[in-house]
Amino acid sequence: MARALTFVCQSCGAAHSKWSGKCDACGGWNTIVEEASTVPAGAGARRAKGRAFALEDLKTADELPLRRETGLAEFDRVCGGGLVPGSALLIGGDPGVGKSTLILQVLAAQALQGGHAVYISGEEAMAQVRMRAVRMGLSQSPVALGSATCVEDILSTVEHGPTPSVIAIDSIQTIWTSALEAAPGTIAQVRTASFDLVRYAKASGAALLLIGHVTKEGQIAGPKAVEHLVDAVLYFEGERGHHFRILRAVKNRFGPTDEIGVFEMTGRGLMEVSNPSALFLGDRSGRAPGMAVFAGLEGTRPLLVEVQALVAPTGYGTPRRAVVGWDSGRLSMLLAVLEARAGLAIGGQDVYLNIAGGLKVSEPAADLATAAALISASSGKPLPADWVFFGEMSLSGGVRAAPQAELRLREAAKLGFRTAVVPEGTKGESAGMELKPVRDVAGLVLLTGGVAGDGSGRGRI
Ligand code: TYD
Ligand code: MG
Numbered sequence: 001m002a003r004a005l006t007f008v009c010q011s012c013g014a015a016h017s018k019w020s021g022k023c024d025a026c027g028g029w030n031t032i033v034e035e036a037s038t039v040p041a042g043a044g045a046r047r048a049k050g051r052a053f054a055l056e057d058l059k060t061a062d063e064l065p066l067r068r069e070t071g072l073a074e075f076d077r078v079c080g081g082g083l084v085p086g087s088a089l090l091i092g093g094d095p096g097v098g099k100s101t102l103i104l105q106v107l108a109a110q111a112l113q114g115g116h117a118v119y120i121s122g123e124e125a126m127a128q129v130r131m132r133a134v135r136m137g138l139s140q141s142p143v144a145l146g147s148a149t150c151v152e153d154i155l156s157t158v159e160h161g162p163t164p165s166v167i168a169i170d171s172i173q174t175i176w177t178s179a180l181e182a183a184p185g186t187i188a189q190v191r192t193a194s195f196d197l198v199r200y201a202k203a204s205g206a207a208l209l210l211i212g213h214v215t216k217e218g219q220i221a222g223p224k225a226v227e228h229l230v231d232a233v234l235y236f237e238g239e240r241g242h243h244f245r246i247l248r249a250v251k252n253r254f255g256p257t258d259e260i261g262v263f264e265m266t267g268r269g270l271m272e273v274s275n276p277s278a279l280f281l282g283d284r285s286g287r288a289p290g291m292a293v294f295a296g297l298e299g300t301r302p303l304l305v306e307v308q309a310l311v312a313p314t315g316y317g318t319p320r321r322a323v324v325g326w327d328s329g330r331l332s333m334l335l336a337v338l339e340a341r342a343g344l345a346i347g348g349q350d351v352y353l354n355i356a357g358g359l360k361v362s363e364p365a366a367d368l369a370t371a372a373a374l375i376s377a378s379s380g381k382p383l384p385a386d387w388v389f390f391g392e393m394s395l396s397g398g399v400r401a402a403p404q405a406e407l408r409l410r411e412a413a414k415l416g417f418r419t420a421v422v423p424e425g426t427k428g429e430s431a432g433m434e435l436k437p438v439r440d441v442a443g444l445v446l447l448t449g450g451v452a453g454d455g456s457g458r459g460r461i
Contacts, residue, residue, distance in 0.1 A: 006188075008035045013187045013225035035182045067254075068165060068207070071109030074263060074272045075102070078234060078247045080255015083110075083166060083207035087254065088198045090172075090226055091247075092212045093236035098245055099211050100124070101269055102236060103168045104133060106209070108141035115165035117142075118158060122149040122174030136269035149184065151177045151193040155200055168209040169197060172226065191225040198229050227251065238265070239358035244279055245270065246359075259299035277304040277415055280357040287385050290377030294369035295388040295408035295420065296361060302404075302411035304388065306356035307366065309373035314350045325355030326370065327362070334371055334393060341397030342445045346378050365402035367393035368421060371441060372448050379449050384419065388412040388433075391423040397441040399423045409433045421447060 007016040009032050014025035023031050067082035076082045093099045107117035121129050126147045133139045148154050158164060175193040176184035201208035227233050231253040238245040247261040263270040273279055281304055290309040323331050331353055338344040355361050368391035376383045390408055392400040401423045409420055409431035424437040438444045
C-alpha cells in the first residue's frame with residue numbers, strides 16, 4: 001500500500017505540500033487539514049484501457065437519447081428539458097429545505113414512466129424514507145431504495161441489478177470510499193466518492209443526482225471539489241416561514257442557467273406552481289400606499305412580484321433600514337438618487353422594504369418598481385392597482401431600458417394589469433398594455449406622486 005500525505009483545504013479543495021494557516025487558493029484561514037490517503041496496491045487495475053475516438057465516428061446527437069423527461073415539469077424546465085443520460089447533477093440547499101422530498105418525487109415520477117430509479121440514502125434509514133413516501137402518496141411507486149454510505153457497496157449493488165435510468169445519492173457528505181483513510185465528509189472523501197459515482201454514471205448511462213448540503217457560508221461543502229465534476233449544479237432555495245421553494249440552475253452544461261422552477265411545500269410533498277406570478281403578487285384586493293408591482297423576469301419566465309415599502313419617522317438618531325428579498329446596498333443607492341435627483345427626502349426616516357412572498361429579487365430592472373413603492377409610501381398615496389413597473393435606475397437618475405419588455409408586458413396583461421410604467425423607448429404595444437414611458441426619476445415622481453388614490457384603478461396625473 002502506498003501512503004501519501006497531503007494537506008487539503010476543506011473549503012476549496014486545493015492540495016498543498018505543507019500545512020499553513022492560510023490557504024493560498026481561496027484565502028481561507030485555518031481550513032487546511034492533513035489528509036492521509038492510502039491507495040491500495042493495484043488500484044486502477046480495473047481501469048479500462050484508454051482509447052481515442054474520432055469525433056465523426058461517434059453517434060450523432062439525433063441517434064443518442066438526448067434527454068429523458070422525469071415527469072416533474074418544473075424540475076425538467078430547470079434541467080433544460082429533462083435528464084441527460086450519463087450526466088451528473090448536484091443539488092444543493094440548506095438542511096430542511098426539501099431536497100430529499102424533491103428528489104424522491106423526481107425518482108417516483110421517473111419510475112412511473114417506466115424508468116429504473118434508485119434512491120440511496122446515507123442519512124435516513126429505509127423506514128424513514130418509506131414513511132415519507134407514504135405521507136406523500138408515493139409508496140406504490142416502483143423506486144428502488146437503498147441505505148448505504150460506502151461508495152464501493154453502492155456501486156456493487158447497482159452494478160448487479162438492471163442499469164438504473166436515474167440514481168440519487170442523498171447526500172454526498174455522507175458517502176465515503178474505503179480507498180481513503182480520511183474521515184467521511186472531508187474534501188478528499190467527498191471528491192473521491194463523487195468521482196467514482198460520476199464515472200459510473202458516464203459508463204452506464206444512468207443520470208446521477210448528488211444531493212449536497214450548503215454550509216453556513218452558503219457553499220456546498222467542498223464546492224470546487226465537486227462542482228467541476230458534475231454537469232449541472234442546481235440550488236434549491238426557500239425562505240423560512242414561506243411555503244414556496246425555488247429550484248435554480250447555477251451551472252448547466254446542457255441548458256440555460258437562468259431558469260427557475262417553482263414549488264410549494266404542502267403536507268403531501270412539493271406541488272408544482274405553474275403560475276408563480278399569482279403566488280408572488282400577494283393579496284391585491286386592498287390598496288395601501290407603498291405597494292408597486294414589478295414585471296420581472298427569471299430566466300425565460302416572466303414573473304410579477306409585489307414590492308412593498310414603508311416609510312416611518314425615525315425613533316432613534318440613526319434611521320433604520322430593513323430589507324427583505326432585495327439588496328440593501330441597492331436600496332441605499334435608490335434613496336440617494338431619489339433625494340439628489342428628485343428632491344425626495346426619505347433618507348432621514350426609517351425605511352422598510354419587502355418583496356412579497358419571500359422571493360429574492362436580483363434584477364436591476366426592479367429599481368423602477370422599488371422607487372415607485374418608496375415614492376408612494378412617502379406620499380401616502382396608493383398606486384393604481386393595475387399598474388406594473390420595470391426599468392433600471394442609474395446614479396444620474398436616468399431610467400435605463402430592461403431586456404425582454406414584450407414578455408414582461410404580456411405576462412402583466414395576462415394577469416389583468418392595464419398600464420405599464422416603462423423606460424423611454426420601450427416597444428411592446430402589441431401586448432395590449434397602455435405604456436407610460438419615464439425618462440428619469442423626476443418623471444417617475446411626477447407620474448406616481450400625482451396619482452390620486454381614488455380606487456378606480458385608473459390613474460389621474
Ligand atoms: P427534506 O426533504 O427532508 O429536506 P432536506 O432533505 O433538504 O434536508 O424536507 C424537510 C422539510 O420538509 C421538513 O421540515 C418537513 C417538510 N415537509 C413538508 O412540509 N411536507 C412533506 O410532505 C414533506 C415530505 C416534508
Ligand atoms: Mg434530506
